[in-house]
Amino acid sequence: MTTKVLIIGTGAIGGFYGSLLAKAGADVAVVCRSDYEPVKQHGFIIDSHMLGTWTFTPSQVLSNAADYKGTADYVLLCTKVIPSVDRVALVRPAVSADTAVVFIQNGVEIEQEMLSAFPDNEIISGLAFICCNRVKPGEILHLAYGRLALGNLPDAVSHKTRRLCELFRQSGIDCIASENIATERWKKCVWNAPFNPLSVLSGGLPTLDILQSQEAFVRSIMQEIYNIAEAVGHRLPDTIVDVNIENTYSMPPYKTSMLLDYENGHPMETEAILGNAVRTAKRLGIASPLLDSVYALMKLRELKLAELHKKYNPLYREPVSQHPDD
Amino acid sequence: MTTKVLIIGTGAIGGFYGSLLAKAGADVAVVCRSDYEPVKQHGFIIDSHMLGTWTFTPSQVLSNAADYKGTADYVLLCTKVIPSVDRVALVRPAVSADTAVVFIQNGVEIEQEMLSAFPDNEIISGLAFICCNRVKPGEILHLAYGRLALGNLPDAVSHKTRRLCELFRQSGIDCIASENIATERWKKCVWNAPFNPLSVLSGGLPTLDILQSQEAFVRSIMQEIYNIAEAVGHRLPDTIVDVNIENTYSMPPYKTSMLLDYENGHPMETEAILGNAVRTAKRLGIASPLLDSVYALMKLRELKLAELHKKYNPLYREPVSQHPDD
Numbered sequence: 001m002t003t004k005v006l007i008i009g010t011g012a013i014g015g016f017y018g019s020l021l022a023k024a025g026a027d028v029a030v031v032c033r034s035d036y037e038p039v040k041q042h043g044f045i046i047d048s049h050m051l052g053t054w055t056f057t058p059s060q061v062l063s064n065a066a067d068y069k070g071t072a073d074y075v076l077l078c079t080k081v082i083p084s085v086d087r088v089a090l091v092r093p094a095v096s097a098d099t100a101v102v103f104i105q106n107g108v109e110i111e112q113e114m115l116s117a118f119p120d121n122e123i124i125s126g127l128a129f130i131c132c133n134r135v136k137p138g139e140i141l142h143l144a145y146g147r148l149a150l151g152n153l154p155d156a157v158s159h160k161t162r163r164l165c166e167l168f169r170q171s172g173i174d175c176i177a178s179e180n181i182a183t184e185r186w187k188k189c190v191w192n193a194p195f196n197p198l199s200v201l202s203g204g205l206p207t208l209d210i211l212q213s214q215e216a217f218v219r220s221i222m223q224e225i226y227n228i229a230e231a232v233g234h235r236l237p238d239t240i241v242d243v244n245i246e247n248t249y250s251m252p253p254y255k256t257s258m259l260l261d262y263e264n265g266h267p268m269e270t271e272a273i274l275g276n277a278v279r280t281a282k283r284l285g286i287a288s289p290l291l292d293s294v295y296a297l298m299k300l301r302e303l304k305l306a307e308l309h310k311k312y313n314p315l316y317r318e319p320v321s322q323h324p325d326d
Numbered sequence: 327m328t329t330k331v332l333i334i335g336t337g338a339i340g341g342f343y344g345s346l347l348a349k350a351g352a353d354v355a356v357v358c359r360s361d362y363e364p365v366k367q368h369g370f371i372i373d374s375h376m377l378g379t380w381t382f383t384p385s386q387v388l389s390n391a392a393d394y395k396g397t398a399d400y401v402l403l404c405t406k407v408i409p410s411v412d413r414v415a416l417v418r419p420a421v422s423a424d425t426a427v428v429f430i431q432n433g434v435e436i437e438q439e440m441l442s443a444f445p446d447n448e449i450i451s452g453l454a455f456i457c458c459n460r461v462k463p464g465e466i467l468h469l470a471y472g473r474l475a476l477g478n479l480p481d482a483v484s485h486k487t488r489r490l491c492e493l494f495r496q497s498g499i500d501c502i503a504s505e506n507i508a509t510e511r512w513k514k515c516v517w518n519a520p521f522n523p524l525s526v527l528s529g530g531l532p533t534l535d536i537l538q539s540q541e542a543f544v545r546s547i548m549q550e551i552y553n554i555a556e557a558v559g560h561r562l563p564d565t566i567v568d569v570n571i572e573n574t575y576s577m578p579p580y581k582t583s584m585l586l587d588y589e590n591g592h593p594m595e596t597e598a599i600l601g602n603a604v605r606t607a608k609r610l611g612i613a614s615p616l617l618d619s620v621y622a623l624m625k626l627r628e629l630k631l632a633e634l635h636k637k638y639n640p641l642y643r644e645p646v647s648q649h650p651d652d
Contacts, residue, residue, distance in 0.1 A: 201527055202626035205633065213629050217622035293619035296543035300528035303539050307531070 002027045003167065006072040006094050007058075008065060010035055010044075012132040013104055014078030015140045017148070019046045019056035020171035029060035029068060031090070035137035036063050047135075048142035051172050066093035074124075074164060077103040080261075081110055081272035088117040095121060100160045104128050104148070106257075107272025108189045109232075109280055111153050111182060123153045124161050125181045127188055133260075146173040151181025186229035187236055191244050192273050194221040196258035197294045200268065200301060206253035211245065217290070219245060224288045228277055231284040265305075270298045328353045329493065332398040332420050333384075334391060336361055336370075338458040339430055340404030341466045343474070345372045345382035346497035355386035355394060357416070361463035362389050373461075374468035377498050392419035400450075400490060403429040406587075407436055407598035414443040421447060426486045430454050430474070432583075433598025434515045435558075435606055437479050437508060449479040450487050451507045453514055459586075472499040477507025512555035513562055517570050518599050520547040522584035523620045526594065526627060532579035537571065543616070545571060550614045554603055557610045591631075596624045 003026040007018035010032045022028040032039050043057035062068060065075070075094050079085050091101055091114075101118050103110070104126035114123050131143040148168055152158050157177040168175035178184050198210050198218070211218055222241045229236050237243070261268045274295040281288040329352040333344035336358045348354040358365050369383035388394060391401070401420050405411050417427055417440075427444050429436070430452035440449050457469035474494055478484050483503040494501035504510050524536050524544070537544055548567045555562050563569070587594045600621040607614040 198623070198626060201623050203630040205626055205630050209629060209633065210626060213626055214622045217619070289615035290619050293543070293616050294623075296540045297524070297527050297620075297623065300524060300531055300536060300539055303535060304529040304531050307535070 003074070003163070004070055004072050005029070005074045005076060006031065006065065006068055008075060008077050008090050008094075009033075009079035010039060011078065011080070012134045012140050013128055013130070014076070015044050015056070015134065015138075016046060016048075016130070016132050016142055016146075017076065017078065017104060017128070017168070018058070019044055019054070019140075020173060021167050022056050022058070023054065023172075024167040024170040026167055027059045028056075029062065029072075030058040031062045031065050031068075031094075033063070036061065038137040042138055045139050046142065047140070049144060050142065050146065064093065065090065068094045071096045072099050073160070074100045074102050076126075077101070077105065079105070080267065081105050081107045081269055082267045083271055084267065087113060092117065097121075100124055100158075100164075102126055102150070102164070105272070106188075106192065106269050107276060108185050108229075109276040110185075110272055115153055122158055122160055124150055124158075124164070125153050125185065126150045127181070127184055129188075148173065148175040149178050149181060149184050150175060151178035151184070153182065155180055155182065180234075183229070183234040183236070186225065186232075186234045187240065189229075189273060189277060190222050190225045190236065190240055191248070192256075193225045193277060193291065194218045194294075195248070196256045196268075196273055197270070197298050199256040199259035200262045201294070201297055204255075204259060204263070206255055207248055207251065208253035211248050215245065221290045221294065224281070224291050225277060228281045228284070228286050228288060228291075231286045232280055268298070268302070270295070270302060274298060329400070329489070330396055330398050331355070331400045331402060332357065332391065332394055333402050333404060334416050334420075335359075335403060335405035336365060337404065337406070338460045338466050338468075339454055339456070340402070341370050341382070341460065341464075342372060342374075342456070342458050342468055342472075343402065343404065343430060343454070343494070344384070345370055345380070345466075346499060347493050348382050348384070349380065349498075350493040350496040352493055353385045354382075355388065355398075356384040357388045357391050357394075357420075359389070362387065364463040368464055371465050372468065373466070375470060376468065376472065390419065391416060394420040397422045398425050399486070400426045400428050402452075403427070403431065405431070406593065407431050407433045407595055408593045409597055410593065413439060418443065423447075426450055426484075426490075428452055428476070428490070431598070432514075432518065432595050433602055434511050434555075435602040436511075436598055441479055448484055448486055450476055450484075450490070451479050451511065452476045453507070453510055455514075457580075474499065474501040475504050475507060475510050476501060477504035477510070479508065481506055481508065506560075509555070509560040509562070512551065512558075512560045513566065515555075515599060515603060516548045516551045516562065516566055517574070518582075519551045519603060519617065520544045520620075521574070522582045522594075522599055523596070523624050525582040525585040526588045527620070527623055530581075530585060530589070532581055533574055533577065534579035537574050541571065547616050547620065550607070550617050551603060554607045554610070554612050554614060554617075557612045558606055594624070594628070596621070596628060600624060 005028045007014045008031045040061040047053045100122040102124040127149045129147040130145045133141045135141045165175040165177045278295045331354045333340045334357045366387040373379045426448040428450040453475045455473040459467050461467045491501040491503045604621045
């Protein structure tokens with residue numbers, strides 16, 4: 001029987017991974033927000049440097065999950081994790097008794113919201129290690145990589161998770177089933193917590209420049225994530241900081257996803273990546289002064305972005321004076 | 327006998343305070359760098375919201391202190407404190423046995439360099455609490471405030487310091503002689519250490535927005551300065567953090583001097599304000615993780631500014647890819 005999948009969120013991640021499942025023979029429907037019209041008319045064009053070019057015509061193109069016809073075996077949530085997006089509300093209308101709720105998203109401590117909302121459903125947590133961009137509505141450019149990690153919450157690997165991994169593998173990308181997916185999430189955060197915000201706060205430096213200039217600072221932030229992860233029950237490998245540093249030195253100088261969001265005026269995953277880590281540290285009484293600082297500065301940066309919007313309001317007056325005391 | 331003064335550095339601070347001493351009857355010569363030609367031809371126009379408008383015609387306009395004719399009673403160094411400016415080399419050619427070396431500059435732990443270079447001269451440390459801008463070469467706009475604090479190193483107030491204070495007071499601005507000027511320098515840093523870099527790292531927020539959004543963070547940075555100052559022998563008032571916070575709430579939302587430098591593409595006093603504080607903490611074994619973070623981020627920001635210059639070099643290639651791991 002054909003596997004039925006509903007993808008929610010058709011940015012680069014949702015569009016790309018949805019297209020792979022369709023390639024592997026699944027019945028893949030999509031819920032689009034801003035891209036509804038172009039996707040409804042033309043589907044997706046996927047241009048992958050690894051896998052070639054193909055079109056992906058979803059079985060249903062919807063503006064709301066409530067309009068989904070049939071019973072989904074999997075609902076895949078692929079939006080960014082930002083405060084303005086209600087993850088549960090997006091997914092709920094399409095969740096039936098037998099639906100597995102899958103999220104392929106960034107950030108730490110984002111699991112409980114879904115576990116609480118769907119206590120009787122299978123919950124599958126996913127991480128994507130990929131370079132891909134939504135070039136324009138319905139057009140996705142896959143530059144490199146693409147590995148997925150999937151695992152059930154609480155820690156397990158179900159039949160449904162294995163089946164989903166198989167579909168992804170059939171389509172040509174690597175997908176691992178992890179018995180410790182919550183730990184994998186913290187592992188990924190070891191890299192994201194320094195490089196994503198530092199790329200923004202530096203004004204746009206690529207990863208290699210950040211590392212070459214401030215390796216000790218980057219290492220200390222990574223160590224704070226390690227400490228928080230350990231306190232919350234996820235013991236990471238002792239070598240994880242060294243390995244992340246070495247890997248970053250050997251990669252080309254990349255722009256992080258948060259920097260790309262920043263440069264494109266899109267909301268950033270500050271809360272999912274930093275805010276949740278900082279709050280977890282506070283709750284457990286773990287010191288995380290560097291993360292606290294980086295988080296505070298990201299909040300100031302976001303405030304400035306909000307001010308820039310206000311500036312277009314004719315009632316806004318910009319401060320002009322210099323401070324007397326410096 | 328007329329007091330003879332040589333001002334080195336004719337930005338807003340040097341031009342304004344030099345003009346005041348001339349107003350009070352001193353013989354005031356200036357060493358200019360980029361402004362040499364216009365100042366040589368037209369002197370300075372000072373437009374003060376407090377004291378009116380006047381012109382200041384220096385007795386000598388020089389491009390190098392070595393060209394100074396006569397023996398200066400005071401040499402006043404009024405440049406920014408940045409790594410590319412050799413403070414001692416700028417001053418030395420005009421320093422005679424009876425010359426008092428005065429610096430009206432920002433930052434902490436900037437005294438020893440001058441004490442070591444001029445062990446037989448009177449050294450006077452000065453702090454300016456003022457809003458003024460160099461509008462263009464030879465034109466200075468004094469917006470508000472103007473108080474000076476002067477004191478000898480090591481802690482004392484000499485006859486020459488009192489005499490300089492009197493001249494400033496005669497010209498219409500407040501000048502206090504302090505027996506603890508090195509402590510005053512740390513006091514000023516309590517405000518500068520958070521607000522200057524946070525205004526830059528936030529992307530341009532004025533002081534009030536920073537405070538309203540991140541008061542706890544600002545307070546913690548101030549407390550770190552308090553701790554370092556205490557360890558290095560400058561016990562600050564117990565209420566200093568509270569007082570600085572309250573004062574900042576009651577001021578209009580200002581742009582800091584570091585933000586103005588940043589916006590104008592000028593070098594910032596990152597090392598004088600933050601770097602020296604962080605190095606002092608390290609030397610004394612005092613923890614200062616928030617200052618460490620802010621300093622590291624400022625260094626990244628400065629690196630990005632350097633990269634932007636490189637970008638105009640045709641050999642420079644910008645990184646284009648997205649990072650796979652976030």
